[in-house]
Amino acid sequence: MAKAAKSQFVCQSCGAVSSRWSGKCVSCGDWNTIVEEAAEVAPPGSGLARASKGRVLKLESLAGVSKEAPRFSTGMPELDRVTGGGIVPGSVLLIAGEPGIGKSTLLLQLAAALGRAGRRAIYFSGEEAAAQVRLRAARLGLGDAPVALAAETSLTNILATLAEEKRADLVVIDSIQTLWSDALEAAPGSVSQVRAATQSLVRYAKSAGCALLLVGHVTKDGQIAGPKAVEHVVDTVLSFEGDRGHTYRILRATKNRFGATDEIGVFEMAETGLREVANPSELFLGERDANAPGTAVFAGMEGTRPILVEMQALVAPSGLGVPRRAVVGWEQSRLAMLIAVLEARCGVSFAHHDVYLNVAGGLRIVEPAADLAAAAALLASLANRTLSPKLIHFGEISLSGAVRASPHMGLRLKEAAKLGFTEAVIPAGGEIPKEFNGKGAKLALRRISHLKDLAAGLGPCD
Numbered sequence: 001m002a003k004a005a006k007s008q009f010v011c012q013s014c015g016a017v018s019s020r021w022s023g024k025c026v027s028c029g030d031w032n033t034i035v036e037e038a039a040e041v042a043p044p045g046s047g048l049a050r051a052s053k054g055r056v057l058k059l060e061s062l063a064g065v066s067k068e069a070p071r072f073s074t075g076m077p078e079l080d081r082v083t084g085g086g087i088v089p090g091s092v093l094l095i096a097g098e099p100g101i102g103k104s105t106l107l108l109q110l111a112a113a114l115g116r117a118g119r120r121a122i123y124f125s126g127e128e129a130a131a132q133v134r135l136r137a138a139r140l141g142l143g144d145a146p147v148a149l150a151a152e153t154s155l156t157n158i159l160a161t162l163a164e165e166k167r168a169d170l171v172v173i174d175s176i177q178t179l180w181s182d183a184l185e186a187a188p189g190s191v192s193q194v195r196a197a198t199q200s201l202v203r204y205a206k207s208a209g210c211a212l213l214l215v216g217h218v219t220k221d222g223q224i225a226g227p228k229a230v231e232h233v234v235d236t237v238l239s240f241e242g243d244r245g246h247t248y249r250i251l252r253a254t255k256n257r258f259g260a261t262d263e264i265g266v267f268e269m270a271e272t273g274l275r276e277v278a279n280p281s282e283l284f285l286g287e288r289d290a291n292a293p294g295t296a297v298f299a300g301m302e303g304t305r306p307i308l309v310e311m312q313a314l315v316a317p318s319g320l321g322v323p324r325r326a327v328v329g330w331e332q333s334r335l336a337m338l339i340a341v342l343e344a345r346c347g348v349s350f351a352h353h354d355v356y357l358n359v360a361g362g363l364r365i366v367e368p369a370a371d372l373a374a375a376a377a378l379l380a381s382l383a384n385r386t387l388s389p390k391l392i393h394f395g396e397i398s399l400s401g402a403v404r405a406s407p408h409m410g411l412r413l414k415e416a417a418k419l420g421f422t423e424a425v426i427p428a429g430g431e432i433p434k435e436f437n438g439k440g441a442k443l444a445l446r447r448i449s450h451l452k453d454l455a456a457g458l459g460p461c462d
């Protein structure tokens, strides 16, 4: 017979449940995250013994023509791009981001755009009073948009309100961490509350066929606050990122059941809300100081869209026993690898230098193709040289120092040519379109197969 436990101890970071309190969660290793909560008691008689009474399912075949999921456009092309072509009715999206990044602004603009397009949009604000939301809408020039608004944190009230709705197309919950249900004893924002609220809302969205957008907070290390279970039950997780010192904001899908996850949406936070940026390269290169030593332009790809961005390096003599390596917008381990390869394969030493690497504009690069641009910036800074302002780089570097071909080489070159670049250092391997080959091509290409070839043109190895 199962013991009816009165309370359980739940880690607020990962959702792991244990029967005793401890200072450190054994599952995720975080400290001081375990909180006592009332146990969710399973209904009596539940268990495998009753499974034999289940209904026999009619199994279907995988084959058969199934249409693409129907979608509606959000009226915001950047948001359409990230979601894979629009929002699927009945789907649940979680928008996660740091406080003040612009989640409420984005969702209010979205609700207003859909309202104006004749759809029924309902906005539940758990963080701001209705008057505050109205004030923001007025400031954004959306005061006249037909959006239904309620300031509410009670899950029961929200579900009751939604049950009365005949035709809701979009429901926004800002935020999931503020909701609470009186059926649970745990505090709002705790794992049990967040999980319960998400599950009830997802059930509503699926049965009513209405799209649901949940705002989720992130913890200080960038994880979505609350149990991982929330990320599992939603269809799409969008993370809204950006550096508060910059006006650019990037919307990135980290999970998407209805589309690819490699597309990004680029926005700029302006006086009148978020403005969509259709041509991000121009934005990221806009503030460039082409005469600064130690900078190189990387022709990158975000999904199907090429994006040119500047990589800045500062290599300075170090007074420290262990020199400092710091990186913003790129992976620390990738920088360490690159420095090791430069030292081992090209004989360039950074042992007595501090190295700083920064991706301009607050963009975060994950592509390995950025290796070559980063290497060029590092070498140029070490030699205190300025690279040609009309030069771009891309290519992945392996541990042997070999430069590997990158995907979409043609698209990267086309974007560079469009923006007035005239030279490119790119991998020797890989196909490129005919227009970039031979005399009279728009870009003068230097195709290299080893990192040594790059270093040879840049000082230390001369």
Ligand code: TYD
Binding pocket: 097, 098, 099, 100, 101, 102, 103, 104, 105, 106, 136, 139, 140, 269, 270, 271, 272, 273, 274
């Ligand atoms: P907000 O949407 O409230 O962020 P979140 O919901 O993610 O916490 O955005 C708040 C920030 O955006 C705030 O610091 C001010 C800035 N902002 C603008 O610059 N322009 C605007 O038109 C609006 C509405 C906000």
Ligand code: MG
Binding pocket: 103, 104, 105, 127, 174
């Ligand atoms: Mg907000």
